[in-house]
Amino acid sequence: METLHVDLGDRSYPIYIGSGLLQQPELLTGHIRGQSAALVSNVTVGPLYADKVSNALKKLKTTEILLPDGEQYKTLEVLQNIFTGLLETRMDRTTTLIALGGGVVGDMTGFAAACYQRGVDFIQIPTTLLAMVDSSVGGKTGVNHPLGKNMIGAFYQPQCVIIDTDTLDTLDDKQLSAGIAEVIKYGIILDADFFSWLEDNMDRLLARDKDALAYAIKRSCEIKADVVAADEKEKGQRALLNLGHTFGHAIETASGYGNWLHGEAVGAGIVLAAEMAQRLGWIDTTDVERMRQLIRQASLPLKPPAEMTTEQFIDLMAVDKKVIDGRLRLVLPKRIGKAVVTSEFPVEALRETLASALA
Amino acid sequence: METLHVDLGDRSYPIYIGSGLLQQPELLTGHIRGQSAALVSNVTVGPLYADKVSNALKKLKTTEILLPDGEQYKTLEVLQNIFTGLLETRMDRTTTLIALGGGVVGDMTGFAAACYQRGVDFIQIPTTLLAMVDSSVGGKTGVNHPLGKNMIGAFYQPQCVIIDTDTLDTLDDKQLSAGIAEVIKYGIILDADFFSWLEDNMDRLLARDKDALAYAIKRSCEIKADVVAADEKEKGQRALLNLGHTFGHAIETASGYGNWLHGEAVGAGIVLAAEMAQRLGWIDTTDVERMRQLIRQASLPLKPPAEMTTEQFIDLMAVDKKVIDGRLRLVLPKRIGKAVVTSEFPVEALRETLASALA
Numbered sequence: 213m214e215t216l217h218v219d220l221g222d223r224s225y226p227i228y229i230g231s232g233l234l235q236q237p238e239l240l241t242g243h244i245r246g247q248s249a250a251l252v253s254n255v256t257v258g259p260l261y262a263d264k265v266s267n268a269l270k271k272l273k274t275t276e277i278l279l280p281d282g283e284q285y286k287t288l289e290v291l292q293n294i295f296t297g298l299l300e301t302r303m304d305r306t307t308t309l310i311a312l313g314g315g316v317v318g319d320m321t322g323f324a325a326a327c328y329q330r331g332v333d334f335i336q337i338p339t340t341l342l343a344m345v346d347s348s349v350g351g352k353t354g355v356n357h358p359l360g361k362n363m364i365g366a367f368y369q370p371q372c373v374i375i376d377t378d379t380l381d382t383l384d385d386k387q388l389s390a391g392i393a394e395v396i397k398y399g400i401i402l403d404a405d406f407f408s409w410l411e412d413n414m415d416r417l418l419a420r421d422k423d424a425l426a427y428a429i430k431r432s433c434e435i436k437a438d439v440v441a442a443d444e445k446e447k448g449q450r451a452l453l454n455l456g457h458t459f460g461h462a463i464e465t466a467s468g469y470g471n472w473l474h475g476e477a478v479g480a481g482i483v484l485a486a487e488m489a490q491r492l493g494w495i496d497t498t499d500v501e502r503m504r505q506l507i508r509q510a511s512l513p514l515k516p517p518a519e520m521t522t523e524q525f526i527d528l529m530a531v532d533k534k535v536i537d538g539r540l541r542l543v544l545p546k547r548i549g550k551a552v553v554t555s556e557f558p559v560e561a562l563r564e565t566l567a568s569a570l571a
Numbered sequence: 572m573e574t575l576h577v578d579l580g581d582r583s584y585p586i587y588i589g590s591g592l593l594q595q596p597e598l599l600t601g602h603i604r605g606q607s608a609a610l611v612s613n614v615t616v617g618p619l620y621a622d623k624v625s626n627a628l629k630k631l632k633t634t635e636i637l638l639p640d641g642e643q644y645k646t647l648e649v650l651q652n653i654f655t656g657l658l659e660t661r662m663d664r665t666t667t668l669i670a671l672g673g674g675v676v677g678d679m680t681g682f683a684a685a686c687y688q689r690g691v692d693f694i695q696i697p698t699t700l701l702a703m704v705d706s707s708v709g710g711k712t713g714v715n716h717p718l719g720k721n722m723i724g725a726f727y728q729p730q731c732v733i734i735d736t737d738t739l740d741t742l743d744d745k746q747l748s749a750g751i752a753e754v755i756k757y758g759i760i761l762d763a764d765f766f767s768w769l770e771d772n773m774d775r776l777l778a779r780d781k782d783a784l785a786y787a788i789k790r791s792c793e794i795k796a797d798v799v800a801a802d803e804k805e806k807g808q809r810a811l812l813n814l815g816h817t818f819g820h821a822i823e824t825a826s827g828y829g830n831w832l833h834g835e836a837v838g839a840g841i842v843l844a845a846e847m848a849q850r851l852g853w854i855d856t857t858d859v860e861r862m863r864q865l866i867r868q869a870s871l872p873l874k875p876p877a878e879m880t881t882e883q884f885i886d887l888m889a890v891d892k893k894v895i896d897g898r899l900r901l902v903l904p905k906r907i908g909k910a911v912v913t914s915e916f917p918v919e920a921l922r923e924t925l926a927s928a929l930a
Contacts, residue, residue: 247896288647292716299718304894327686329892330713330724331804354689357651359658365689366725445690533688535663537606 216433218349219441223369227349227433229426233376234261237268243335243371246306248273250298252321253312254281257339260382265312265337275301279317284470286316286356288364294324308333308371314340314387315347315474319365322353326368336370339379341391342475345432348373350440356469360531361461367445377426385511390475392417392510393456395428397482398435400503401452404549406431411502414509451534451553455543456481462528463516472517479512488565489544492557499548515569522566575792577708578800582728586708586792588785592735593620596627602694602730605665607632609657611680612671613640616698619741624671624696634660638676643829645675645715647723653683667692667730673699673746674706674833678724681712685727695729698738700750701834704791707732709799715828719890720820726804736785744870749834751776751869754787756841757794759862760811763908765790770861773868810893810912814902815840821887822875831876838871847924848903851916858907874928881925
């Protein structure tokens, strides 16, 4: 087992990464401060792993809340179901919520924990690659609004993150690829060596080689933990983690939450960001080609949905959380291993990039 | 104008109290950091005062969001309307929400500010006595759940609180009395002299004597600011501010949100708390009689709704946020000017108190 630390003063917490961790109850119970816990999962993941987690909680008062599965259920309405489940079983301010599932379950459970009785503890047990390498770490929680993704939420840190890599055995290929999009992102924004490693090892990742997956998860979490520790509330450099996300969120919102997986939309979004940087003359064609090649190799889409229009993109991107005083900011790569957050670009370059990708 | 300070480190803020403050735009604009603001009010208060506030915001991009009026609308569903209004007008992470209204508007706007894009600034402009002396100060924000009051929310502090006492001119008598319940509460829990002053000046308050109201507001805010500064997240003494509230919340939930005003329920709840303390032999009969007399004088109910049952009370009180590991804690007065938060009472005493009040 590897243990990483997210260093946030009195909100610091460990990330445990390894095989068989769900069989180690003390990892979980060591981070539960009260006498009760509520396991929140979804109808797909719950039947597979909830029993293992419940076994670890035998000495506590517990309840289990199952959500429907999919990004389209990441709403305030479904969030209310969590609160109802907690109130019906009289869970009090000392309870701990446990998120068992992918990014949707983690984001919603974390946000429910932030709000239930004005804040209770929570623990992340991510079961998708995407949640392991990205959404379970760093405390961004929330739900979507029909007019924009992740528009309602809180920064709220878990007590710990438990990544049992065995749970990837039941993940389907499409979800695995979606997670790899976020892994590639770390290489592009901050670590050229990791990007090269991914080029050399993409086939092993897709074949679910345990060692390769464990390394990719660990390196991704290390990078994320460092960025979050330096800028928890995204006043500056944390925004780099959003490479591909402003484009990606527009794709998700336009195509109806759940139709494109978040990671798929991010994959296409990274390509758009790279193409825009190329159009601005900020990046070598070779680097853009390597990015495109790696994303293609990961079985991720290289283009946004053909039915979208440039205007629709511009419109949806205008509600992005990185917009300040009407000015859109984008994360754009300068080379493999380096990206910037900037509003210093002609909006024409954005239009041309989109028009060309949609042609 | 009086200025008080809520001392919370980098989350400290001023409370301005006085007449004609809505005519002083700089009070408001001095606390707005971005280029936009959203005024949130309700359909009763908005038409009376929104124009005055909007006048102060002329140089900013603004929008106005009107909520329905009443505690029954303090829900996640109605909260969504605030988010929709903000997204439709493209309000970004630098926007400031301005709550203009009573406790419901303040609680919901504060919670919306805590969650919108994971946190934006907000300002409280309370227009009811209850909101002025209690809910606008201290950062408790949130909404109700059908199974329990204020169960979903956040601790989130405003940039400032602007109390224009002129807005009380349009408050109806029932609402005025409801606010006085919270004022009386401060006297009972922490300030015997203030309680005596209230006994001497209740008629002036009910007659809306400006000086008397200004003093009662100031003294209430001072007490609240001190308690909140010492215990922002209610790990200890802040719970004293909930005198009468555990009983009161049960009344509000049982009778349907909005049928009893919050302050009315708190008034009856204070009497129940005093009667229970008396039954336990913790307090002199004279003190209980003085409390009952002052609450009666304020035209507040002395008894819970006759249709409630003891079991219903016990049931609803079991979801209170002060329940820890199944043990209900109550705020009970020891004498005028002193109260305690305790779970050290036989549950029989609670049953008997309720049965006797409901007989």
